[in-house]
Amino acid sequence: MTQPLRLDVRPSATGGASDFELALDVPSDLGYVGPAVELIADRFKSGVLSPRRVRFNLRTALAEALANAIAYGNRHDPRRLVHVRVEAGRDAVHIHVTDAGAGFDPAAVPDPTLPGRLEREDGRGLFVLRSLVDHVAFSAAGNSICLTLRAG
């Protein structure tokens, strides 16, 4: 991890006074995951999400999405960036994480809780992510994920 992350903060173009948008480009190095998560989580110290959900649900889900985008989407290619866009409104927070990869079919990812897969080291990311947010949507190409955390 050599270059500093720059978080772009702006009021929402469409929302009211309490709404804002964040944008962040993350290099494809797993060392950036922790710092990127903290930069974004810091913006939710008060407001739409409870401190507990920020500490755990938002942080963990965002870490999963970033790690997947860096490792599987961009294949650790340092020339590729992961784009994060956050829309914070009164009712919900939407987090879009987009990589420059070819996408994947989320339906083809096996259930990591099956007896034969339980002792595997990897393969839990998507399952954990789905468990921690209220809604998960993928772009048609499969290279962008949108996590929704409802207010509260």
Next chain:
Amino acid sequence: MTFSLTKGKNGVVVVGVDGQLIVGNRQDMKQKVLDSLDAGARKFVIDFTRTGYIDSSGLGVLVSLSKKIREQGGDLRLAGLNEDLQTLFELTKLDTLFAIAKTPAEALAAF
């Protein structure tokens, strides 16, 4: 975010996870525990009392360490999970794979 290894009574190594156990730092913890295993330690407690969050890579490293330690005739136990982290282990069914104690003291007493 740091990991502290403390050798307690009966030679049990307590690993404190301060901050988070995630994709960016899991190798650091893995190496520290493996070094300790190489040096002869066999009983480990991972203490999550001061841990904010664990991602799936962190869970994965615990699974792999537990396996390696068991292969050497040792045992790895977890302690100090808050309600959210406990739920994470239950959702992923990893609570069936690990001995989980409420506190590090309880985990130590169980050896």
